[in-house]
Amino acid sequence: xxxxxxxxxxxxxxxxxxxxxxxxxxxxxxxxxxxxxxxxxxxxxxxxxxxxxxxxxxxxxxxxxxxxxxxxxxxxxxxxxxxxxxxxxxxxxxxxxxxxxxxxxxxxxxxxxxxxxxxxxxxxxxxxxxxxxxxxxxxxxxxxxxxxxxxxxxxxxxxxxxxxxxxxxxxxxxxxxxxxxxxxxxxxxxxxxxxxxxxxxxxxxxxxxxxxxxxxxxxxxxxxxxxxxxxxxxxxxxxxxxxxxxxxxxxxxxxxxxxxxxxxxxxxxxxxxxxxxxxxxxx
Numbered sequence: 477x478x479x480x481x482x483x484x485x486x487x488x489x490x491x492x493x494x495x496x497x498x499x500x501x502x503x504x505x506x507x508x509x510x511x512x513x514x515x516x517x518x519x520x521x522x523x524x525x526x527x528x529x530x531x532x533x534x535x536x537x538x539x540x541x542x543x544x545x546x547x548x549x550x551x552x553x554x555x556x557x558x559x560x561x562x563x564x565x566x567x568x569x570x571x572x573x574x575x576x577x578x579x580x581x582x583x584x585x586x587x588x589x590x591x592x593x594x595x596x597x598x599x600x601x602x603x604x605x606x607x608x609x610x611x612x613x614x615x616x617x618x619x620x621x622x623x624x625x626x627x628x629x630x631x632x633x634x635x636x637x638x639x640x641x642x643x644x645x646x647x648x649x650x651x652x653x654x655x656x657x658x659x660x661x662x663x664x665x666x667x668x669x670x671x672x673x674x675x676x677x678x679x680x681x682x683x684x685x686x687x688x689x690x691x692x693x694x695x696x697x698x699x700x701x702x703x704x705x706x707x708x709x710x711x712x713x714x715x716x717x718x719x720x721x722x723x724x725x726x727x728x729x730x731x732x733x734x735x736x737x738x739x740x741x742x743x744x745x746x747x748x749x750x751x752x753x754x755x756x757x758x759x
Contacts, residue, residue, distance in 0.1 A: 484517020
């Protein structure tokens with residue numbers, strides 16, 4: 477069983493469904509609303525746990541009405557939350573609009589995630605005891621860099637999902653073993669990704685493409701009826717991390733299948749499939 481440390485974000489997703497997303501200045505009628513725990517870090521942690529990994533989460537919630545539910549969703553999934561701290565102020569939130577085709581628009585407000593500015597000694601021990609460190613960019617970049625450097629110094633594989641895409645210092649890329657990006661992020665980051673030993677580019681319904689020391693290959697997606705694409709990329713990333721020790725080809729097969737299944741339900745964490753569901757759908 478892989479041991480994964482996730483240093484990342486946790487949000488409450490406020491999801492509105494509508495026939496079509498509004499144009500600038502336009503008001504449209506919605507057809508539904510749900511509040512669903514999410515955040516890239518939390519989603520990826522739950523996905524990795526459901527895929528069979530042992531997962532510890534390092535992050536922060538606020539002291540607001542959402543905090544208890546955010547803690548609970550991780551605990552109920554079996555993710556370790558000993559390093560999930562509480563900060564004064566609001567938890568992170570994401571406002572999400574999903575249209576009839578399952579496509580979404582998202583605005584993220586960092587809240588407590590933005591306050592995750594330092595890693596304590598127990599956080600660092602969690603990282604060095606893991607097989608894989610999994611990070612994203614919804615928390616301060618300096619915290620991600622600190623985590624990655626510590627992981628590198630203790631032979632923990634560093635997997636970065638550099639999303640939201642942004643310019644990163646050279647020393648960050650020097651500490652990354654695996655990068656997972658979508659096609660838009662790959663275009664945005666360009667040459668910075670060339671130095672990463674293992675690169676995975678997700679391609680939506682078409683699956684994913686891998687480039688590494690052993691060469692390049694693509695893995696197709698599976699056909700599903702799409703309800704909501706929110707969290708599909710996070711599911712892909714968490715599941716790939718859980719199966720990375722089995723090699724890139726196996727990891728991509730699991731990740732592509734899981735990511736597709738995650739689009740068949742509304743919401744992020746609520747749509748993440750179990751290990752058994754992924755096994756049944758593997759091509």
